[in-house]
Amino acid sequence: MKLFSSMLVLLAGLLSACTSQQKNNYFTPVADCQLRAPAYPLVTIDPYTSGWSFTDQLNADQTRHWTGKPFPLLGVLRVDGTNYRFMGKENIPLRPVLSTAKLEKWDASYTEKKPAANWFEATFNDASWKKGKAAFGTPEMPHLATTWQSEDIWVRRTFDLDEDVADQTVYLNYSHDDVFELYINGKQVVSTGNTWKNDVLLELPADVKASLRKGKNVIAAHCHNTTGGAYVDFGLSVKMPDAMFFETAADQTHVTFTPTQTYYTFACGPVALKVIFTAPLLMDDLDLMSRPVNYISYQVESADGKAHDVQLYLEATSAWATNVPGQAVESAVILKPEGLQYAMTGTVDQPVLQTKGDDVRIDWGHFYLAAPQKESVTFGASDFMSLKKEFAAAGSISRGRNIDDPNQEHSLAMVDNLGSVKDAASGYAMIAYDDDYAIQYFNDNRMAYWKHNGQVSIDQVLLQASKDYDPVMQRCRTFDEQLMNDTRTAGGEQYAELCALVYRQILAAHKLVEDKNGNLLYFSKENFSNGSIGTVDITYPSSPLFLVYNPELLKGMMNFIFEYSESGRWQKPFAAHDVGTYPQANGQTYGGDMPVEESGNMLILTTAIALREGNADYAKKHWDVLTTWTNYLVEAGLDPENQLCTDDFAGHFAHNANLSIKAILGIAGYGKLAEMLGDQETADKYLKAAKEMAGKWKEMAIDGDHYKLTFDQPGTWSQKYNLIWDKLLGLNIFDKDIATTEMAYYKTVQNTYGLPLDSRKTYTKSDWIMWTACLTGEMDDFNALVAPVYKYANETPSRIPLSDWHETTDATSVGFRARSVVGGYFMKVLEQRMCPEASQPQPAQ
Structure with missing residues (x-):
């Protein structure tokens, strides 16, 4: 019995040591990316609750919404009475x-x-x-x-x-x-x-x-x-009059990122501080992925071997819950009997789902700064100055709420009195947003997926997020390691770092809901473009990430487009461009149609889903509308008339050779789907039509050592990025020498920061470069095109969440930012998954 008891004690000690070691491991990233991010993701929940650092030093500027507007987070570590500001700046509203x-x-x-x-x-x-x-x-x-x-x-x-x-x-x-x-x-x-x-x-x-x-x-x-x-x-x-309380900045010693986490280290006098921002955007767990909670973890440790008196201050403001300064807000501090405490804020008016558009922020629902209840942690809500002043003077704040004026910006703060610190001491806070209703879908207000139609409350989610902290942090580490290995094996170290950089940007540009029948609806927001919701030509370039890690989410990005046509709301013989302006998905609001573009996109992606899943069941559900779109492409796709395409910012024109490729592959994809459904007669008809069109395409597009931008303009060229699907879908419609001819030419016309989109301008789209880089399956070709994109991301003077539209001459952003289209960066991984025999894996470096 004594021996058994001793073994239990030993086992308990080992488990405790493992848990402690695991917690310490959280602060050591699974990879140390060397890429200098254009902007560092901090809090990435959805298109509204999205906070970033636009500077290399976390304390060099206030933190910002992806649009650039202030989303203030302030962090201060007080060591033996001296305050060190490690996050944000005290910018007066x-x-x-x-x-x-x-x-x-x-x-x-x-x-x-x-x-x-x-x-x-x-x-x-x-x-x-x-x-x-x-x-x-x-x-x-x-x-x-x-x-x-x-x-x-x-x-x-x-x-x-x-x-x-x-x-x-x-x-x-x-x-x-x-x-x-x-x-x-x-x-x-x-x-x-x-x-x-x-x-x-x-x-x-x-x-x-x-x-x-x-x-x-x-x-x-x-x-x-x-x-x-x-x-x-x-x-x-x-x-308002300046009042600075935390002028001494901590010395940031390192920053790096992995797909779901951003890591900072600081020297705060004699104490070392580590901070992690974690967004558990794990696509294999839709409840967790859609849960509107991120973690801010912190660990302090003496750097000189002596004990030091330490308090940590975290602050957010009501700007996180308003669209513009001056909106009236109300705030509160809540202690829950289940062991949770938080400060919350939201607008007085609560215009639910009324504020729509592009450069806007949410002004309904409530923002939360939360933590588990423990003796050392205090929460307060007050005017913009009072809590800062209190902490600066005494290292503590008054518990509760003390605000009279709803028209000024409120501050929500948390203080963790870590006491005498020599060995590592740690804790975490949670940032959350409950938007009440997330999307208006054809005049039906839908809640976010995690709410399960009102059955789950924000209190329940915050409490669960607190209980799940350790396993979620470990799951994020495991996923980060998996994704880094996947991308490193596919394309090398620089490619892996680019994919790690954009991962949170992609998912945070979406919102997950269900329709009244329980179908997934995964809405993109067309950030800094026009604010459209559910844009098909945003779905198309972002698709590789979702085809690799969860095709159900890609279906969620297509379900509403199918429903739009099948319901009779959209009556044109081609696919719609969008279903509204975010967050109102009540029907297309874009000023022009993209008939060939969007129809080809939907057909190609439906085919890709079928091949990834090994069956065409999803296509079968939507066969009638897919047939209508395919027949439209047969009539209008080979030599497209003057119309918009996804690269509409570059102007629209007729006879677009790259658009023609998309149409032809969409038709061939329909033939492939018919074959998978056992309808060989239909399959033969459309595959033959596509093959004949591809032969005509080659004759019309050839221009000596390359292929033209438009069939009627010799001396022009463009990236034929759509051609990648011929290989991935196993269609073999186009002659293989087209890809090798194009690639040889591309390497003669690319610039310092990438391959231009086409011969008209020097700017480019980096997502399309990633597709073009995969055309031949040769690693030398891939590396030749991707290396300048890495250089662009690493050196761009445009300090914003990565812009997919940039100048290849000086790396400046031309337009767009924080868009989900960079999901296209994962094309090389998708290529390995869909046609491994055509892709040469890159040894881990």
């Missing part, structure tokens, strides 16, 4: 003194007829102008009050200023589409070219600020709409 339409539909005089030359002067008489409320614009624009659809509008906003702003920093906040000029009290402040921007903040020059006086003032603006949408909105804000 702005206070609106003249609201934009996002906060108030303000009154103005306006005209759409050209006025007298002095229309912008403060003394101008606008009594004959129409009266209306802002914002002004076309019907699809946000916060609209007055419709404007003509070419020009002149707007005058007269207001009374009830405070002296002479000693304050004053900002103009404006949004416009397109050509815009603006005057304050007769002085010109803005004059743009043909462009459109939202929420521009511009500090007023001294002479303009001096013209602002107590009493009557006038802002006058003129906007000229060249094409498409039109918009006008503007207001004024002032910067």
Whole structure:
């Protein structure tokens, strides 16, 4: 019995040691990526709750939403009474003194007829102008009050200023589409070219600020709409007085990342600090993947062998729950009897699913900063300054809520008094967001997947996330190691680091819900492009990641497109472009169709799903609409007429050779699906048609040592990235020498930072490069094209979540950011999975 007891004690000790070692292992990444990220992912839950560091040093700037707007997280470690700021900066928020339409539909005089030359002067008489409320614009624009659809509008906003702003920093906040000029009290402040921007903040020059006086003032603006949408909105804000409490920055000694985690290390005087940001985006567990909770883990340890008195301060602000500064918020601190505690915040108005568009943030639901209950941890909610001031002075904060003003930005803070620290001491906090309803799907408000139609609450999820901390952290490590090994084996070390960088970006650009019948709907947001939801030509380039790790999610990105046509809501003989503007999926809002593009995309991806699953059951469910789309491509796909394609930013044109490839492979894919379903007659018919079209394509596209951009333009070229599916789907429709001929030519025309998209411009799309790099299956070809993409990501001066559209000459972003299309980076891994005999694995380096 004594021996048995001794063995139990020994076993318990071993288990305890293993658990302790496992916890310490969390702070040692499974890989040390050398790539300098353009921006480092911190909190990545969905397109709204998405926080990043845009700088190499976590404490060099405030943390930001992927759009660039402040999403403040502040971290301070107090060591023996000295405060070391390791995360964020204390940037004082702005206070609106003249609201934009996002906060108030303000009154103005306006005209759409050209006025007298002095229309912008403060003394101008606008009594004959129409009266209306802002914002002004076309019907699809946000916060609209007055419709404007003509070419020009002149707007005058007269207001009374009830405070002296002479000693304050004053900002103009404006949004416009397109050509815009603006005057304050007769002085010109803005004059743009043909462009459109939202929420521009511009500090007023001294002479303009001096013209602002107590009493009557006038802002006058003129906007000229060249094409498409039109918009006008503007207001004024002032910067609150500076008050810095944490000026001493910790010394960041290292940063790296893996697919689901970002790791930082700091020297805080005599104490070493490690911090991990973890997003458990594991695609084999949809409840966990969609759970709106991320972890911030921390570990402190003496660096000089002596004990030190240590407290850790974490703070977020109500900006995480608002679209624009100045929205009224309410906050609270909650202690739950189950052992959970948190601070929460949300807007007073709660405009559920009303705020839609591109450069917007969520302003309904509630943001949470949470942790398990323990004696050392205190939560507080207060105005922007008070908690900082308390902690800076004493290393502690007042428990509970102490806020009177809903119109100022609130701070939510957690303090962990770690006490006397010599050996490693650790803890974690959770960041979460409960959006109540996530997506409006054809006027039916749907909850996020994790809520299971209201059966699961945010309290339950936070409590479960707390209980799951250890196993989830271990699962993330295991997955990170698996993905790094998969990508390293497929394409080498640099390729693996690129894939690790983009993984969270891809999944955080989506939202998972179910329809009322329980079908998965996995909606993408077209970030910094146009804000569309469920865009087919966003799904298509992102598909390789999902085909590798979970085709069910790819089906979730296609189900609503099939339903749109099958329900009769979409009646055209080709696939829709999108199903709305995020988060409202009520039908296509994009201004133009992409008939060949989207139909080809849907057919190719349906075929890929069938081959990955070993059956065509999914295609069989949607056979009628697939047949309609295929027949459309047979008629219109070989030599496409003038139309948009996924590269529409480069302009649209007729006779697009790369688009033709997509159409032909879509038709062949349909034939393959028919074959898998046992309908050989149909299979033979469409495979023959595709083969004949491919022969004609080669004759029409050949241009000496390469193939043309368009059939009618000799001396042009383009990346034929769509050709990759001929190999992956086992179709063998195109002659194999096309790929080798193209690859040889590409290597003669690429630039320092990549292969241009085509012969018209020097810019490129890096997702397409990754596809083009796989065309021959030769590793030398793959490496030749991928190395410049790595160089781009490592050296780009555009410090934003990775842009997939960049200049190959200087590595600057041309447009787009944080988009899910970089799922296309996983094409090399998909190639190994679908045709391993054609891909030469890269030995681990």
